[in-house]
Amino acid sequence: MTGELTAALAAEYAAIFAYGPIGVKLTGAEQTEARAAEAAHRTLRDALVLALDASAVPPAAPAYTLPEPVVDRAAALRVAVGVEEKAAAVWRAALPATTGPQRRQALDALTGCAVRATRWRRRAEVTPLTVPFPGKTP
Amino acid sequence: MVLTDLVRDGDEKDKDHHRVRRRAVLALGASLAMGSVAGCGLLDRDPDPPPAPDALLPLADQAVTLAGLYGLAAADFPDRAATLTPIAEAHAAHAQELARIMATPAPSPSAAAGTAADGIEARVETLRTAEKAAYDAAVAACLAAPDHRAALVGSIAAARATHLEALK
Numbered sequence: 001m002t003g004e005l006t007a008a009l010a011a012e013y014a015a016i017f018a019y020g021p022i023g024v025k026l027t028g029a030e031q032t033e034a035r036a037a038e039a040a041h042r043t044l045r046d047a048l049v050l051a052l053d054a055s056a057v058p059p060a061a062p063a064y065t066l067p068e069p070v071v072d073r074a075a076a077l078r079v080a081v082g083v084e085e086k087a088a089a090v091w092r093a094a095l096p097a098t099t100g101p102q103r104r105q106a107l108d109a110l111t112g113c114a115v116r117a118t119r120w121r122r123r124a125e126v127t128p129l130t131v132p133f134p135g136k137t138p
Numbered sequence: 139m140v141l142t143d144l145v146r147d148g149d150e151k152d153k154d155h156h157r158v159r160r161r162a163v164l165a166l167g168a169s170l171a172m173g174s175v176a177g178c179g180l181l182d183r184d185p186d187p188p189p190a191p192d193a194l195l196p197l198a199d200q201a202v203t204l205a206g207l208y209g210l211a212a213a214d215f216p217d218r219a220a221t222l223t224p225i226a227e228a229h230a231a232h233a234q235e236l237a238r239i240m241a242t243p244a245p246s247p248s249a250a251a252g253t254a255a256d257g258i259e260a261r262v263e264t265l266r267t268a269e270k271a272a273y274d275a276a277v278a279a280c281l282a283a284p285d286h287r288a289a290l291v292g293s294i295a296a297a298r299a300t301h302l303e304a305l306k
Contacts (some may be wrong), residue, residue: 132231
């Protein structure tokens with residue numbers, strides 16, 4: 001189980017990092033949404049740090065590679081969709097390795113990421129807004 | 139010469155041996171065939187009870203029903219089809235994937251409730267109510283699922299949540 005949760009933690013670190021530059025290129029309600037998304041990923045990170053043994057918690061890297069430079073609003077929305085899809089994939093992968101309250105946590109995390117990806121697609125006017133199997137990688 | 143005869147004798151013995159074995163195999167096959175007829179229940183007086191329905195059957199039922207509801211709504215309200223059609227397709231894909239892994243037969247499509255007279259708002263409300271119930275069921279099913287089913291059922295639960303978001 002530790003392997004899947006460590007992978008989820010790495011994805012959460014990367015998501016928190018990405019929302020910094022994303023938020024800078026957004027304004028108004030979109031910026032508020034980006035801050036809320038970042039806060040949600042911080043909550044997920046904190047829960048993972050608590051769930052993992054202190055010795056198994058890798059530290060966050062100083063920087064993470066973004067799929068493209070966040071130069072404007074359009075790029076910020078694209079990167080935000082990608083961040084949520086990536087995080088959804090690691091949480092989906094964690095489901096078979098969990099039981100009880102931890103599975104509930106992983107499912108809520110997967111669902112939260114999938115719903116935020118849908119919101120960002122709507123902001124970016126990407127269709128379809130939804131994917132058939134959130135978190136499933138081809 | 140003697141050696142050749144010995145070899146030939148050996149060959150013929152092998153042939154005899156094969157013939158005997160072939161008859162034995164045929165006899166075994168016939169008895170297996172009889173056994174399988176009996177297993178079909180034709181000769182059984184006390185057939186086994188049918189297996190319990192798969193735990194995922196309600197989810198598959200919902201997916202089939204929702205695929206129909208969204209499909210009808212997309213046909214009745216073409217200006218919303220860009221949102222509704224992919225959701226109908228997602229539910230159909232869920233039904234197909236669930237049918238693939240279930241031990242018992244998949245549900246057959248049932249006629250969706252005829253609500254064509256309703257306006258778009260009422261129809262979306264109907265979809266939202268059905269989707270919310272289906273989401274709750276999928277969450278419960280994911281939490282109860284064995285490990286090898288958790289990812290698929292979890293994805294279906296998350297997908298249903300995104301459908302509620304897309305309906306907003």
